[in-house]
Amino acid sequence: MKAEILATGDEIRSGALVDSNSAYIAEALEREGIEVTRHLCVGDDLKTLVAVFGEIAPRADVALVTGGLGPTEDDLTTEAVAQAAGLDLVLDKNALVTIEAFFKRLGRPMSRSNRKQARFPRGSAVLPNPIGTAPGFKTIINGCAFFCLPGVPREMRKMLADEVIPRLISLTGDNRQFSLVRTLSTFGSTESMIGERVSGITTDFPDISLGLRAKFPEIQVRLYIRGNDEDQLNHRLGIVAERVGAKLGNKVFSDDGRSMQAVVGDLLIKKDATVAIAESCTGGLIAHLLTNVPGSSNYFLFSGVTYANDAKIEVLDVPPETIETHGAVSLQTVRRMAAGARQIANATYSIATSGIAGPDGGTDEKPVGTVCIGLAGPEGVTSKRLYFPYGNRTAKKKLFAMAALDTLRRHLLGMEGLDIVMKKTIKE
Amino acid sequence: MKAEILATGDEIRSGALVDSNSAYIAEALEREGIEVTRHLCVGDDLKTLVAVFGEIAPRADVALVTGGLGPTEDDLTTEAVAQAAGLDLVLDKNALVTIEAFFKRLGRPMSRSNRKQARFPRGSAVLPNPIGTAPGFKTIINGCAFFCLPGVPREMRKMLADEVIPRLISLTGDNRQFSLVRTLSTFGSTESMIGERVSGITTDFPDISLGLRAKFPEIQVRLYIRGNDEDQLNHRLGIVAERVGAKLGNKVFSDDGRSMQAVVGDLLIKKDATVAIAESCTGGLIAHLLTNVPGSSNYFLFSGVTYANDAKIEVLDVPPETIETHGAVSLQTVRRMAAGARQIANATYSIATSGIAGPDGGTDEKPVGTVCIGLAGPEGVTSKRLYFPYGNRTAKKKLFAMAALDTLRRHLLGMEGLDIVMKKTIKE
Numbered sequence: 001m002k003a004e005i006l007a008t009g010d011e012i013r014s015g016a017l018v019d020s021n022s023a024y025i026a027e028a029l030e031r032e033g034i035e036v037t038r039h040l041c042v043g044d045d046l047k048t049l050v051a052v053f054g055e056i057a058p059r060a061d062v063a064l065v066t067g068g069l070g071p072t073e074d075d076l077t078t079e080a081v082a083q084a085a086g087l088d089l090v091l092d093k094n095a096l097v098t099i100e101a102f103f104k105r106l107g108r109p110m111s112r113s114n115r116k117q118a119r120f121p122r123g124s125a126v127l128p129n130p131i132g133t134a135p136g137f138k139t140i141i142n143g144c145a146f147f148c149l150p151g152v153p154r155e156m157r158k159m160l161a162d163e164v165i166p167r168l169i170s171l172t173g174d175n176r177q178f179s180l181v182r183t184l185s186t187f188g189s190t191e192s193m194i195g196e197r198v199s200g201i202t203t204d205f206p207d208i209s210l211g212l213r214a215k216f217p218e219i220q221v222r223l224y225i226r227g228n229d230e231d232q233l234n235h236r237l238g239i240v241a242e243r244v245g246a247k248l249g250n251k252v253f254s255d256d257g258r259s260m261q262a263v264v265g266d267l268l269i270k271k272d273a274t275v276a277i278a279e280s281c282t283g284g285l286i287a288h289l290l291t292n293v294p295g296s297s298n299y300f301l302f303s304g305v306t307y308a309n310d311a312k313i314e315v316l317d318v319p320p321e322t323i324e325t326h327g328a329v330s331l332q333t334v335r336r337m338a339a340g341a342r343q344i345a346n347a348t349y350s351i352a353t354s355g356i357a358g359p360d361g362g363t364d365e366k367p368v369g370t371v372c373i374g375l376a377g378p379e380g381v382t383s384k385r386l387y388f389p390y391g392n393r394t395a396k397k398k399l400f401a402m403a404a405l406d407t408l409r410r411h412l413l414g415m416e417g418l419d420i421v422m423k424k425t426i427k428e
Numbered sequence: 429m430k431a432e433i434l435a436t437g438d439e440i441r442s443g444a445l446v447d448s449n450s451a452y453i454a455e456a457l458e459r460e461g462i463e464v465t466r467h468l469c470v471g472d473d474l475k476t477l478v479a480v481f482g483e484i485a486p487r488a489d490v491a492l493v494t495g496g497l498g499p500t501e502d503d504l505t506t507e508a509v510a511q512a513a514g515l516d517l518v519l520d521k522n523a524l525v526t527i528e529a530f531f532k533r534l535g536r537p538m539s540r541s542n543r544k545q546a547r548f549p550r551g552s553a554v555l556p557n558p559i560g561t562a563p564g565f566k567t568i569i570n571g572c573a574f575f576c577l578p579g580v581p582r583e584m585r586k587m588l589a590d591e592v593i594p595r596l597i598s599l600t601g602d603n604r605q606f607s608l609v610r611t612l613s614t615f616g617s618t619e620s621m622i623g624e625r626v627s628g629i630t631t632d633f634p635d636i637s638l639g640l641r642a643k644f645p646e647i648q649v650r651l652y653i654r655g656n657d658e659d660q661l662n663h664r665l666g667i668v669a670e671r672v673g674a675k676l677g678n679k680v681f682s683d684d685g686r687s688m689q690a691v692v693g694d695l696l697i698k699k700d701a702t703v704a705i706a707e708s709c710t711g712g713l714i715a716h717l718l719t720n721v722p723g724s725s726n727y728f729l730f731s732g733v734t735y736a737n738d739a740k741i742e743v744l745d746v747p748p749e750t751i752e753t754h755g756a757v758s759l760q761t762v763r764r765m766a767a768g769a770r771q772i773a774n775a776t777y778s779i780a781t782s783g784i785a786g787p788d789g790g791t792d793e794k795p796v797g798t799v800c801i802g803l804a805g806p807e808g809v810t811s812k813r814l815y816f817p818y819g820n821r822t823a824k825k826k827l828f829a830m831a832a833l834d835t836l837r838r839h840l841l842g843m844e845g846l847d848i849v850m851k852k853t854i855k856e
Contacts (some may be wrong), residue, residue, distance in 0.1 A: 011650075020446050023445065044639075113623065304731075307732060308726055
C-alpha cells in the first residue's frame with residue numbers, strides 16, 4: 001500500500017511554520033508497513049489544492065492531508081476535496097451537534113463560521129475530533145482514500161491513532177506488515193562518537209537498519225526492522241538493542257523512548273525517594289521538566305530558582321562568604337545550594353545548578369557554557385564542573401538541565417558514588 | 429518568480445527526521461519576494477527523483493533541492509539531475525582540488541567515494557561549500573534553474589546565503605519584490621473569536637492579506653504584503669496593524685513578534701522593577717520562560733517552585749491554616765504565596781500560581797484546568813481564578829504560565845488595577 005502526505009496552509013508553504021506533522025504521520029504509517037512515497041505542501045489556494053488532489057489520487061492508495069479544516073475563509077481543504085471528487089458539500093447533523101456540544105461544554109458561544117466545519121463532501125466518512133472543533137473526514141477520489149485531519153498537532157495525532165490507523169490496518173488485512181522501531185536515548189556523547197561506537201553492530205542482522213537522530217540535547221540510536229511476524233521482529237530488535245546498550249554503557253538512559261525526567265522519576269519512585277532542586281542558570285527548567293511528568297507530585301517537592309545571589313543566601317542558606325570567596329558559579333556554592341534545598345524541602349535527594357548560559361557574563365576562567373552541578377543525598381554532598389561550548393542561551397539551559405538530571409540518574413543507579421565524584425572534581 | 433522546494437532522503441520521507449530545511453529556505457525566498465508555491469519530499473530512489481525533477485521544471489522558475497550530495501551509494505541527486513536534464517556527468521577539477529584540501533586540513537584520509545562529489549552535470553555552475561565536503565551546483569532543466577544543496581542544515585544555510593540568494597537577486601534585477609510580514613501576538617481569545625473580530629479589516633487594503641496562526645498558547649494575527657517599494661509596504665502594514673490592535677485591545681501583547689516573557693521583561697526594565705515568582709502548578713515554567721530572555725538577570729530574582737504544601741509553608745511563609753481552610757488551590761493561598769515570594773526576594777512585583785494541571789487531582793468544585801493566580805506589588809495584593817478546560821498536562825502548564833505573565837503585563841500597563849481585580853474575583 002502506497003501513501004502520500006500533504007500538508008496545507010500558507011504558514012507552512014511560506015516557511016513561517018516548520019511542518020512536523022508530516023514526519024509524525026510518515027513514521028506512524030511506516031510502522032504499520034505502509035510505504036510513504038511522497039510528502040507535499042501547498043498553500044491555501046483552492047485551484048492548487050484541487051490540482052494536487054487530482055495528482056495524488058492516481059499515484060497513491062492512501063493520502064493523509066493536514067490543515068485547512070478550520071472555520072475561517074482561508075480553510076479550503078473540504079471545498080477542494082469536494083471539487084476534486086466532483087461531489088457537493090452536505091451538512092452532517094451529527095457533526096454539527098458535536099461541535100455545538102463542544103462549545104457548550106466550554107461555556108462559550110459558537111460562532112456562525114463554526115457551522116462550516118460540519119459540512120463534508122457527500123458520502124464522506126466523518127472522523128470525530130474529541131479534543132477540538134474541526135472533525136476530519138475520509139473521501140475517495142479516483143480510488144485513493146483521502147484522510148483529511150486538522151493541522152493542530154495534538155488533534156491530528158489523536159485522530160490519526162484513533163480513526164485513521166485502525167481503518168488502514170483493516171484495509172491491509174492478512175498481508176499486514178510491521179515496521180518496528182526501537183529507540184535508545186543517549187546523553188553525553190556526540191553523534192559522530194556514537195556512530196563510531198555502534199558501527200558494524202548490525203552486520204549479523206542484515207534485516208535491521210540503524211540510524212542516528214539528534215533530538216537535542218539527546219542523541220537517539222534507532223533500530224528499524226520490517227516483516228510480518230511481530231514477535232520475531234521484536235526478538236531480533238531486542239538482541240541488537242542489547243548489543244548497542246553494551247557498547248554505549250551508561251550513556252543510554254532509556255530504551256523505550258522515555259524522557260530523562262520520566263526515567264529519573266521512575267527511579268525515585270522505586271526508591272520511595274523525593275527530590276528538591278536548587279536552580280540558578282537553568283532558571284526553572286529542571287523543575288519544569290520534572291513536573292511535566294504526570295504523577296511527579298509524588299516525588300518532586302520543591303525547586304528554589306535562585307537567580308539573584310540574595311535569593312541563594314536567603315532561601316537556600318548559602319553562606320555569603322561562600323559566594324564572595326568562590327563566586328556564584330563554583331563547586332562550593334552548588335554544594336551549599338544542593339544541601340540547602342534538600343534541607344528546606346526535607347527531600348531524600350537534591351540537585352543544584354549554577355553556571356553561565358550567556359550570551360553575557362563569561363570570563364576567561366569561567367567562560368559561557370560553564371556549569372557547576374551539586375548533588376546532595378543521604379550519603380553526603382558532591383559536585384562537578386562541566387563545560388558545554390556549543391549552542392545559544394536556550395540550548396545551554398537544556399544541556400545544563402539534562403546534565404543535572406543525568407547526574408542524579410547515574411547516582412540513583414549506583415553508577416556514580418557521591419564520594420568518587422567528589423574526589424574527581426572538587427578541590428577545596 | 430515562482431519557486432519549489434524539494435527535500436530528498438529516506439530519513440525525511442520515512443519520518444525519522446523532521447525536515448526543517450524547507451521552511452528555512454521558503455522563508456528566505458519569500459523575504460526576497462520570490463513566491464514559494466510548493467514543497468515536496470521524496471526518498472533516495474533514482475527513478476522517482478528523475479520523475480520529480482521533470483514535474484517541477486515546467487511549473488517553476490527556480491527549484492531548491494536539499495540532500496543526496498554525499499559520497500555514499502544512496503546519494504543520487506546529481507545523477508538524477510543529469511538524467512532529467514539529458515546531460516552526462518563530468519569531473520570538475522577545481523572541485524576535486526577543494527575536496528582534497530578539505531580532507532588534508534582535517535588530517536583525515538579522503539575516501540575514493542568522495543571523488544564522486546566532484547562530478548556534476550555538464551555545464552553546471554559549481555556552488556562552493558566552505559564548511560563541508562559536498563559542493564552544490566546549479567543546472568537548468570527545461571528553463572527552470574535547479575539549485576542543489578547539501579542536506580546538512582549548517583552547510584545548506586551558508587550556501588543559500590552566499591551562493592543562491594545573490595544569484596536570485598541578480599536574476600530579479602530591477603523587478604525585485606519584497607514580501608513583508610507583520611505579526612501581532614495575542615493571548616486570551618480563541619482563533620475563531622479573533623477571526624470574527626478582524627474579519628473585513630483589510631477590505632480597504634486589497635494588497636494586504638491576513639492570516640491567523642495558532643502558536644499555542646498564543647494566537648498570532650499575521651499581515652502579509654508584497655511589492656517593490658519597501659517603505660510604502662511598511663507604511664501600509666502599520667496602518668492595518670493599528671486597526672487590528674484597536675479591534676483586539678489588550679489581547680494583543682506584541683506587534684513585533686516578541687514573546688510574552690520578553691514583553692514583560694521590557695516593561696519591568698522600563699519601570700526599573702524586579703520580579704519574583706511563586707509557582708505550584710506551573711512547576712517552574714514561568715521562571716524558565718522569563719530566564720530564556722537574555723538579560724533577564726536584571727529583573728528576575730527568584731522563583732519558589734513549591735509543589736509540596738510544606739514547601740509553600742516553609743519557603744513562602746503561607747500560614748498552614750490558609751491551606752487547611754481554603755485548600756492549596758485557592759485565591760487565599762495564591763495571595764499568600766505571591767506576598768511571600770515578593771518579601772523573600774525583596775522584589776517590586778511577584779506572581780503566584782496554584783492550580784490543577786491534571787491528569788489527576790481534579791474535583792467537582794475545582795476541576796482539572798482550574799488555576800488561581802496571585803499578584804503582589806507596591807499597591808497591594810490581588811488574585812483571580814481562571815479555568816482552562818482544554819489540553820493535556822503540558823498544554824495546561826503553558827496556559828497557566830501565560831495567563832500569569834499576562835496578568836502581570838496588564839497590571840504593569842495599568843490595564844488592570846489591583847483593587848478592581850480583587851473586587852471582581854475574590855470572595856473572602
